[in-house]
Amino acid sequence: MVTSLQNSAIFFLLTAFGLFGHCVAHDLSNIISHEDEVHVGVIRDMGSKEGKIVYSCISMAVSDFYEMHNYYTTRLHLHARDSKGKPLHALSAAFDLLDNVKVEAIIGAQTRKEAKFLAELGDKEEVPVISLSEPSFYLHSNKYPFFIQITQDVETCQFKSISDMVNTFKWRDIILIYEDTDFIRDIIPYMVDSFHENDINVTYKSAISNSYTDDNVVEELYKLMDFQTKVFVVHMSEAPVSKLLINAKRLGMMSEGYAWFVTASTMNLLSSVDSSVIDSMQGLVGFKSYIPATKDLQNLALRLRRKFSIELSVYGIWAYDSIWAVAEAVERARDYNKLVSAIKNVVNVKSKEKTRWVGFWNYSTEEANRRRHISSAHDLEEPIIWPGGSLTGPRVFSGFCIEAFILAIRKLPYPVEVEFIPYGGTYNDLVYQVYLGNFDGAVGDISITWERSLYVEFTISHTNTGSIATVVPNQSSRRNMWIFLRPLAADLWITTTGFFILTGFVVWIIEHPINQEFQGSSSQQIGTVLWFIFSTLVFAHREKLLNSLSKFVVIVWVFVVLILTNSYTAILTSMMTVQQIQLNPKENYLGYQMDSPIQASIFSLNFEGFKPYSSLEEYAEALSKGSKHGGVSAIVDEVPCIKQFVAKYPGDYSVKTMPMSNMNGFGYTFQKGSTLVQDISKELSKLKEARELAVLEKKWISSRAYSEEALLTPFDDSGNGPEVLSLD
Numbered sequence: 001m002v003t004s005l006q007n008s009a010i011f012f013l014l015t016a017f018g019l020f021g022h023c024v025a026h027d028l029s030n031i032i033s034h035e036d037e038v039h040v041g042v043i044r045d046m047g048s049k050e051g052k053i054v055y056s057c058i059s060m061a062v063s064d065f066y067e068m069h070n071y072y073t074t075r076l077h078l079h080a081r082d083s084k085g086k087p088l089h090a091l092s093a094a095f096d097l098l099d100n101v102k103v104e105a106i107i108g109a110q111t112r113k114e115a116k117f118l119a120e121l122g123d124k125e126e127v128p129v130i131s132l133s134e135p136s137f138y139l140h141s142n143k144y145p146f147f148i149q150i151t152q153d154v155e156t157c158q159f160k161s162i163s164d165m166v167n168t169f170k171w172r173d174i175i176l177i178y179e180d181t182d183f184i185r186d187i188i189p190y191m192v193d194s195f196h197e198n199d200i201n202v203t204y205k206s207a208i209s210n211s212y213t214d215d216n217v218v219e220e221l222y223k224l225m226d227f228q229t230k231v232f233v234v235h236m237s238e239a240p241v242s243k244l245l246i247n248a249k250r251l252g253m254m255s256e257g258y259a260w261f262v263t264a265s266t267m268n269l270l271s272s273v274d275s276s277v278i279d280s281m282q283g284l285v286g287f288k289s290y291i292p293a294t295k296d297l298q299n300l301a302l303r304l305r306r307k308f309s310i311e312l313s314v315y316g317i318w319a320y321d322s323i324w325a326v327a328e329a330v331e332r333a334r335d336y337n338k339l340v341s342a343i344k345n346v347v348n349v350k351s352k353e354k355t356r357w358v359g360f361w362n363y364s365t366e367e368a369n370r371r372r373h374i375s376s377a378h379d380l381e382e383p384i385i386w387p388g389g390s391l392t393g394p395r396v397f398s399g400f401c402i403e404a405f406i407l408a409i410r411k412l413p414y415p416v417e418v419e420f421i422p423y424g425g426t427y428n429d430l431v432y433q434v435y436l437g438n439f440d441g442a443v444g445d446i447s448i449t450w451e452r453s454l455y456v457e458f459t460i461s462h463t464n465t466g467s468i469a470t471v472v473p474n475q476s477s478r479r480n481m482w483i484f485l486r487p488l489a490a491d492l493w494i495t496t497t498g499f500f501i502l503t504g505f506v507v508w509i510i511e512h513p514i515n516q517e518f519q520g521s522s523s524q525q526i527g528t529v530l531w532f533i534f535s536t537l538v539f540a541h542r543e544k545l546l547n548s549l550s551k552f553v554v555i556v557w558v559f560v561v562l563i564l565t566n567s568y569t570a571i572l573t574s575m576m577t578v579q580q581i582q583l584n585p586k587e588n589y590l591g592y593q594m595d596s597p598i599q600a601s602i603f604s605l606n607f608e609g610f611k612p613y614s615s616l617e618e619y620a621e622a623l624s625k626g627s628k629h630g631g632v633s634a635i636v637d638e639v640p641c642i643k644q645f646v647a648k649y650p651g652d653y654s655v656k657t658m659p660m661s662n663m664n665g666f667g668y669t670f671q672k673g674s675t676l677v678q679d680i681s682k683e684l685s686k687l688k689e690a691r692e693l694a695v696l697e698k699k700w701i702s703s704r705a706y707s708e709e710a711l712l713t714p715f716d717d718s719g720n721g722p723e724v725l726s727l728d
Contacts, residue, residue: 037077038330041097043108043118045085050238050315051110054132055080056308057316058107060300061323072331076323079103083110090114094121104339105326107319109133111237112183119147128340130322132315146340150322158264158287159194162233165261165285166200173201173229173398177244179236179265180207191235199648201398201700203229210240217247225253228406228420230394235263242277249280256388257395262286268314283387288314395422400640400700404462404693405443405668408683416676426595431456434669441670445640447596448664457672460681461665462693468598469642471653472634473623487571496564503557504533510550517543536561588633591622593641602636616645623653640666644700 042058045051062076079101081093090108097103098121106122109115109131122129123144130148166174174195178184185207192202204227206220221244224232234241241262248254260283267288300320301312333339386393397420409416421439423430430442435455448458488496508529511518518528532543536558545551592602594612603610611632613619625631635645646653670677687693 036074038074038105039077039079039101039103040326041094041101041103041106041108042078042080043083043090043093043097043106043110043114044080045110046080046082048085048110049310050313052308053304053310053313053316054110054319056304056310057300057312057320058323060304060307061320062327064300065324065327069327069331072327074327074330076327076330083108083114085110087111087113087117091117091121094118098125098127103127104330105130107132107322107326112181115147119144122146130326132319132322148340150318150325159191160197161287162191162261162263163194163198163200165287166195166231166233167198169259169393171231171259171393171396172199173203173396174231174233175204175206175224175227175229176202177206177208177224177232177234177236179240180209184235188235191233203227203398208236208240208244210237212240212243214243214247217243218251221248221251221253225251228397228402230257230396231259231261233261233263235265237265241266245277245280245284254280254283254387256386256390258387259393260284260387264288283385283389285384395420397422400697401444401462401666403696403700404684404687405680407687407692407696408462408680411683411686412679428452428595431669434671437671441668441674441676443668445638445666446669447598447638448667452669455672456669457674457677458667458669459677460684461667462684463640463665468602468636469639469655470634470636471619471623471642471645471655473626474652474654484572487568499557499560500533503553504529506553507532507545507550510547510553511545515544515546533557537565587627589627589631591619591632591635593637596637598636598638616648619645620649620652638666643697 042055044055046055058078062078066072066075079097081097083090083093090110091114094106094108094117097106105128106118107130109118109129110133112133115129115131115133118129118131123146126146128146128148130150132150176188176191178188188205192205195202204224206224208217208220212220234244236244245254245260248260254260262281262284264287267286297317300317304310304312304316329339383391384393385391402420406418409418420443423433423439423442425433427444427446430439430444431446431452432455433439434442442456446452446458448461452458485493508518508525512525518525520528528543536554545554586606586608588607589609589611590602590605590607591611591613592598594614608627611622613622613635619635622631623633623635627633635642637645642655646655668680684693
């Protein structure tokens with residue numbers, strides 16, 4: 001057998017040039033006829049290159065297996081049928097094999113749709129169907145017990161690997177291009193979630209149908225060219241991806257400044273792709289199953305090439321191994337009704353790699369000991385050569401501030417050519433560079449201050465709020481167990497309990513002589529009084545009062561209880577919705593953004609000390625340490641930055657506004673006298689009124705991770721903690 005069972009989901013990355021290792025085969029041995037023949041159907045698209053490769057591998061596998069196991073008493077007899085690349089033809093061929101040939105198993109299913117048809121038929125006829133198509137969420141052994149997926153389930157694993165790879169180059173947004181089919185549409189949310197886990201935004205999802213003409217594809221590509229995002233992730237099968245990549249090259253999208261990633265749906269069929277498609281893939285990075293080359297594998301490739309003049313593919317190897325699995329299972333099972341379980345217990349599936357790889361991404365714990373996980377670009381074994389022959393990937397400019405600016409620019413009644421240039425200095429330095437004329441303007445989260453306005457002109461703020469906020473780590477769950485006691489101060493709890501008992505005693509004194517409900521044994525009377533008075537908390541007391549004086553006492557008490565319970569509920573709701581910030585300024589350090597215009601204001605707070613930080617990651621690290629271990633107890637920054645922080649670390653932190661005058665927010669800067677200031681300000685104002693900026697902000701900052709309610713309760717730097725009810 002060429003390969004052995006590999007359950008680990010390992011992927012390798014390769015650049016499209018140098019893609020193809022050549023695979024070859026030796027002469028087929030004649031299948032030995034035997035009295036105990038087992039008929040097996042093979043359904044493939046015999047007119048396609050991949051179909052020919054797979055069938056050649058299947059035929060060779062039968063010959064090789066019985067040459068090595070000539071003492072076996074069973075023999076597979078293959079019956080090939082051509083699906084012509086159409087699911088209904090595949091289904092018709094399966095009916096013919098079952099009705100006329102009486103096959104004991106079917107190998108085939110070149111596409112997911114074919115696999116679904118054959119799975120249902122195999123389950124109905126109780127005949128094992130061995131699929132060589134890509135795995136599908138629809139098809140699993142629980143639903144179709146006679147369906148056997150021989151290929152690796154690479155999709156859910158490779159999504160994480162692609163996300164990690166994009167993350168190594170610090171690209172924060174991508175465009176996802178996928179084939180518009182039911183199967184792929186269902187798994188796209190899983191792919192998007194994988195990117196979101198690495199804080200990578202999917203700027204746009206482009207669905208391309210297999211029925212698209214070249215004109216349709218070109219029209220979609222022109223749309224994609226308008227985006228600032230130049231990193232594309234493609235999840236499509238062979239036919240539509242070929243059309244996509246050829247047209248992308250014609251439009252100049254396979255040149256320097258672009259980055260393309262292609263999933264295993266394309267790369268596992270690479271050997272059957274036309275040379276014109278290969279030419280358009282220079283610099284593309286692909287993901288596919290990886291298996292080290294063995295002598296047996298190299299021998300198979302050599303024989304296949306000599307005999308059929310074709311190259312070995314991943315699916316060809318899977319097909320070769322599947323035949324060995326079926327042949328072994330047939331010999332072991334004898335009772336063909338048990339053939340399904342026998343096949344599942346036999347070794348199968350492995351792919352090959354004979355190309356220029358640049359690194360590995362491992363998924364299983366076992367393989368992690370042998371293959372390292374890619375955590376940065378430095379972990380790659382070979383440098384990636386991007387489109388255009390560049391060793392550096394595209395510089396991608398993205399984010400809320402960038403997209404809001406582009407949105408405003410596009411609304412202008414005249415065209416404006418924009419070129420983004422990265423700048424690594426401070427905001428004050430950036431503003432000064434605009435003043436000197438080195439830049440026409442500056443785009444980013446630049447705070448509007450009167451000092452900066454002396455040198456440049458600002459547009460109106462593109463953020464909805466410019467106030468300052470403070471963020472602290474959420475309290476521990478053990479401390480929150482007693483949060484229901486916190487709305488009332490200790491003295492008020494004691495006083496309230498005392499008045500409960502006193503009011504009950506007064507009512508009993510008045511009602512006892514004349515009211516039978518307050519009479520009886522001592523234990524009955526005590527129970528009645530306690531039940532009566534505590535039931536007033538929910539206004540459910542049912543004992544009938546006879547004396548007018550006791551009624552008056554209860555009315556007054558119920559009024560007090562009403563005020564007390566409503567106040568308690570309001571405070572507890574606030575505490576449960578937003579964790580309160582309790583800091584003793586004399587014992588805690590406060591963090592802030594380096595070179596921020598708010599630093600002068602926060603220095604007036606009476607904290608132990610202040611520490612500057614320059615990134616969201618540094619914020620999180622400082623807060624995790626706390627003041628006692630070299631970090632800080634809280635971070636203060638402008639609200640848009642705080643929103644971004646709590647969206648990046650959802651559920652871990654609480655936010656409060658600061659009792660300071662509001663800041664002016666973020667704006668775009670231009671040289672004095674620039675006409676763009678007024679025009680862009682006008683368009684930003686329209687975008688705000690139309691709530692387009694709010695929609696854009698929601699896209700970049702997850703609404704699930706951040707709530708506007710988190711900014712309703714002011715921060716208290718007195719050390720007294722949250723407002724509670726007391727006797728004062």
